[in-house]
Amino acid sequence: MMNKAYVVIIGGGVTGCSIAYNLAKKGIKDIIVLERKYLSYGATGRCGAGIRQQWGTHQNCILSTESIKIFENMNEILQTKRDIELKQKGYLLLAYSEKELKQFKKNIEIQHEHNIPSTLVTPEEAKEIVPMLNTENIIGGAFCPTDGHANPFLVNQAYADAAKRLGVKFIKAEALGIKKKESKIIGVETNKGFIETTRVVNAAGSWSKEIGSMVGIDLPVYSEVHEILATEPVKPILNPMVMSFSHNFYCQQTPHGSFIMGMSPIEKVKDVSWQFLERMTKKISTLLPPTKNLRIVRQWSGYYNISPDKQPIVCESEEIEGFYMAIGFSGHGFMLSPAVGILMSNIILKEKLQWDVTLDIGRFKRKEIIEEPSVV
Amino acid sequence: MNDDNIIVCRCEDITMKEIRDAIKEGFTTLEEIKRVLRAGMGPCQGKTCGPIIAREIVKMTGKSMEEVMTQKLRPPFGGITFKEVINDE
Numbered sequence: 001m002m003n004k005a006y007v008v009i010i011g012g013g014v015t016g017c018s019i020a021y022n023l024a025k026k027g028i029k030d031i032i033v034l035e036r037k038y039l040s041y042g043a044t045g046r047c048g049a050g051i052r053q054q055w056g057t058h059q060n061c062i063l064s065t066e067s068i069k070i071f072e073n074m075n076e077i078l079q080t081k082r083d084i085e086l087k088q089k090g091y092l093l094l095a096y097s098e099k100e101l102k103q104f105k106k107n108i109e110i111q112h113e114h115n116i117p118s119t120l121v122t123p124e125e126a127k128e129i130v131p132m133l134n135t136e137n138i139i140g141g142a143f144c145p146t147d148g149h150a151n152p153f154l155v156n157q158a159y160a161d162a163a164k165r166l167g168v169k170f171i172k173a174e175a176l177g178i179k180k181k182e183s184k185i186i187g188v189e190t191n192k193g194f195i196e197t198t199r200v201v202n203a204a205g206s207w208s209k210e211i212g213s214m215v216g217i218d219l220p221v222y223s224e225v226h227e228i229l230a231t232e233p234v235k236p237i238l239n240p241m242v243m244s245f246s247h248n249f250y251c252q253q254t255p256h257g258s259f260i261m262g263m264s265p266i267e268k269v270k271d272v273s274w275q276f277l278e279r280m281t282k283k284i285s286t287l288l289p290p291t292k293n294l295r296i297v298r299q300w301s302g303y304y305n306i307s308p309d310k311q312p313i314v315c316e317s318e319e320i321e322g323f324y325m326a327i328g329f330s331g332h333g334f335m336l337s338p339a340v341g342i343l344m345s346n347i348i349l350k351e352k353l354q355w356d357v358t359l360d361i362g363r364f365k366r367k368e369i370i371e372e373p374s375v376v
Numbered sequence: 377m378n379d380d381n382i383i384v385c386r387c388e389d390i391t392m393k394e395i396r397d398a399i400k401e402g403f404t405t406l407e408e409i410k411r412v413l414r415a416g417m418g419p420c421q422g423k424t425c426g427p428i429i430a431r432e433i434v435k436m437t438g439k440s441m442e443e444v445m446t447q448k449l450r451p452p453f454g455g456i457t458f459k460e461v462i463n464d465e
């Protein structure tokens with residue numbers, strides 16, 4: 001095993017691989033990605049595959065639109081072996097109350113400042129977009145036609161393959177500890193030996209808090225189990241992702257034909273539950289009646305790694321020199337990964353951030369936080 | 377006999393050649409092959425293709441069967457419909 005590196009990235013999910021690729025693209029040599037299981041083992045391989053720009057904070061709008069621009073050209077940029085299955089048929093967000101509709105209006109104003117082509121829709125217009133929609137109790141919604149889907153496994157793999165071609169080493173090993181001298185990083189202990197380095201990136205998703213404790217810092221994130229299911233593939237019948245914040249669900253049909261849908265937990269769960277199946281199928285078959293006949297083929301769960309303002313933490317640690325983190329994606333880290341990889345390369349190389357965003361961990365102490373209002 | 381064209385995963389229509397190419401590319405566990413090719417993601421959850429792919433990986437890489445057979449079966453295994461879950465009709 002290589003025993004010296006410019007940087008060690010812990011985590012072979014989409015975040016770690018995007019960071020590795022973006023650093024390598026800027027000419028950095030001796031980059032190591034540590035993954036203890038396999039690529040996409042974590043949240044990336046368990047996620048809902050949705051990409052949207054309809055956010056309620058400037059930062060999330062910037063990160064998501066900039067990422068969509070990259071998704072749109074990803075096959076060429078990364079010279080992907082397999083098409084990433086991008087589908088841009090929109091996200092339809094449903095409003096069940098005046099309060100929700102008001103929030104959508106506010107969000108859309110922010111979105112328009114970033115040229116996101118979202119609009120408010122009436123229940124009738126929503127039904128034109130999704131003819132099978134049962135509009136009962138729905139008082140309106142918001143729609144953005146360029147939101148959609150990409151295949152998380154293939155995006156993760158595409159970043160990893162492109163990084164490998166630029167010389168990044170992927171090592172199947174577990175980080176067990178991080179060594180520091182005074183307040184500087186000097187290496188990473190793994191189950192396959194010690195790697196000398198002055199830089200470590202914590203891209204360990206739901207395990208990021210444990211990585212923080214390896215350098216003695218208590219990161220303000222926690223992990224929460226979220227459940228999801230997939231059906232057999234059927235012919236295309238649903239164009240956009242349909243989503244509700246107040247009723248806490250999302251549902252989309254992938255280009256492959258299967259439906260993917262999830263709901264936030266109402267009580268803490270450890271893994272998959274029958275309660276979820278019941279709640280989920282009831283909700284969606286009322287809202288989109290033709291789904292009644294769909295066959296479920298898989299049900300699984302994964303972790304959201306949640307930050308206090310539901311926005312990612314992407315920065316260098318204030319206490320430990322050379323300890324970087326890209327964590328706390330709060331259930332939307334797949335869609336932000338292209339932009340986050342670029343930002344982390346800016347941070348590590350001490351460049352000016354490519355976009356005007358404040359993602360450092362100090363924002364919580366400075367009380368500069370604006371919480372993202374629109375999450376499932 | 378050239379068995380490259382036989383369909384290994386019937387749910388997702390994947391041939392032996394596609395499986396072998398993926399193994400050559402470096403995907404050497406069932407979970408990894410599932411993630412890039414969808415083999416084993418269909419209604420049968422890999423009950424048909426799983427053992428065949430596992431044997432092929434063992435043959436091509438010299439890995440042990442335990443190392444290769446990491447695929448998790450995910451409930452509900454039978455392919456139940458929404459209306460059966462909610463007890464409708």
Ligand SMILES: Cc1cc2nc3c(=O)[nH]c(=O)nc-3n(C[C@H](O)[C@H](O)[C@H](O)COP(=O)(O)OP(=O)(O)OC[C@H]3O[C@@H](n4cnc5c(N)ncnc54)[C@H](O)[C@@H]3O)c2cc1C
Pocket residue numbers: 010011012013014015016034035036037038039040041042043044045046047048049050051173174175176203204205206207226227228262301302303304326327329330331332333334335336
């Ligand atoms: C049910 C569900 C639905 C979701 N839906 C969406 C969606 O529609 N759109 C969206 O954008 N996002 C969605 N997300 C969120 C998204 O999946 C995550 O934000 C994103 O995948 C995070 O990627 P990551 O690379 O940071 O973490 P992960 O993918 O979790 O990767 C972390 C990796 O680190 C490895 N690791 C951990 N500890 C160590 C160690 N000590 N040594 C070595 N390796 C280690 C793990 O094995 C893992 O592979 C969803 C998440 C879930 C759970």
